[in-house]
Amino acid sequence: MVTAICPEVSITLVQKFNDIPFYSIIATLNHIVREILLPLDVRAQKETMDLICFISNAFVDLLSDVSNNVCYEQNKKNIMPEHTIRAL
Numbered sequence: 001m002v003t004a005i006c007p008e009v010s011i012t013l014v015q016k017f018n019d020i021p022f023y024s025i026i027a028t029l030n031h032i033v034r035e036i037l038l039p040l041d042v043r044a045q046k047e048t049m050d051l052i053c054f055i056s057n058a059f060v061d062l063l064s065d066v067s068n069n070v071c072y073e074q075n076k077k078n079i080m081p082e083h084t085i086r087a088l
Helices: 022-037 046-073 081-087
Strands: none
Touching (some): 022 046
C-alpha cells in the first residue's frame, strides 16, 4: 500500500485500469513529471509523486463518470469524444 501525504489518500499498487497494472501508470507519470515537467535542478519527493498519481487517477475516474452520465442522458451506449469534451 502506498500512502500519500494525507492518511485518507491511499492507493494500492495492484489496482488495475483496463488490464494495465497500476504501477505502470505510476511509472509513466513519474517519468513525465521528473524528466519533462520539472527543471533539471528540481527534485520531487516520493510523497509528492504519490499524490500526483492519486490526483491524476481521481481526475480520470471523475471524468469517465461524468462522461458516462452525459452519454446516458443522450441515450447512447458508447462514450464518444464529444461526451468527454462536454463532461470537461
